[in-house]
Amino acid sequence: MTGEQAEEEPQRAFLRRVLAEAADRLGARLAGEAVFGWRDRTIGAPALKEGEPVWLRATAEHRDWTTSEEWTGNQDAAHLTGIPKPSLLDRIEWDEAEVMIYAELMTFVPDRPCSPTPELRQPLDLPRSWWKSLRGALDALAGQTTRRGAENPGWYEPTLRVFFGARADHLRPAWSTEHMDMHWANVTSPRLWVLDWEHWGRAPAGYGAASLYCHSLLVPDMARQVRDTFADVLEPPEGRYAQLCVIGHMLRRIDRGDYLDLAVPLHEHADRILDA
Structure with missing residues (x-):
């Protein structure tokens, strides 16, 4: 195992914990395999909210980075029209030590x-x-x-x-x-x-x-x-x-x-x- 691969596991374990906590905070239940984003920056998974399928996505950043536009991209896209895209249903933020975390519930895309x-x-x-x-x-x-x-x-x-x-x-x-x-x-x-x-x-x-x-x-x-x-x-x-x-x-x-x-x-x- 390379050094990079060895470092990957703690990051993924951290993101899995964040995702589980996000599900609890947002009143959802994880219902499928997690998917990791580019270089394990984000994590997402299918979930259920009041029996309906949704997509739960979470990420964490050092708080110095949370003022960037990327931090609110999905939130800011809510007003866009004429584009087939998932809708933002709910969002929550919290902080842990040196990082800020956000999680979003999105409408589920079956395709x-x-x-x-x-x-x-x-x-x-x-x-x-x-x-x-x-x-x-x-x-x-x-x-x-x-x-x-x-x-x-x-x-x-x-x-x-x-x-x-x-x-x-x-x-x-x-x-x-x-x-x-x-x-x-x-x-x-x-x-x-x-x-x-x-x-x-x-x-x-x-x-x-x-x-x-x-x-x-x-x-x-x-x-x-x-x-x-x-x-x-x-x-x-x-x-x-x-x-x-x-x-x-x-x-x-x-x-x-x-x-x-x-x-x-x-x-x-x-x-x-x-x-x-």
């Missing part, structure tokens, strides 16, 4: 994520109606107003400079409301539900479509379908800017050990954008 990993690794047979629903959901989100992310327009330029030098200087963004974590583990089938609203907010227009496209590059037919669905979003200069922002973000993740086999496809795609 499964399209992929167990953010990056897609095999083709999916999704009907035209699914793609139409996805396009409608991202269009509906883009047109809604929020202050989330409004303070962060300068986050993207340093990333573009680090990875692409001055090659992207001619591109300029438009701005819209975006999901910001749009990948294949956060959309479901056969019915479309868009999951995990921690990070949504103002961003370069087309960021969500660009993210789904970049997470599809290992399956060219699926990448082509994403591009066909969002061609008018991805192909203009603003869409190319959004794609480069996504690529830069993903390359930083790769540098920390995530989806290493996307490194070359992402660089190749960036070259196609910049050489166009």
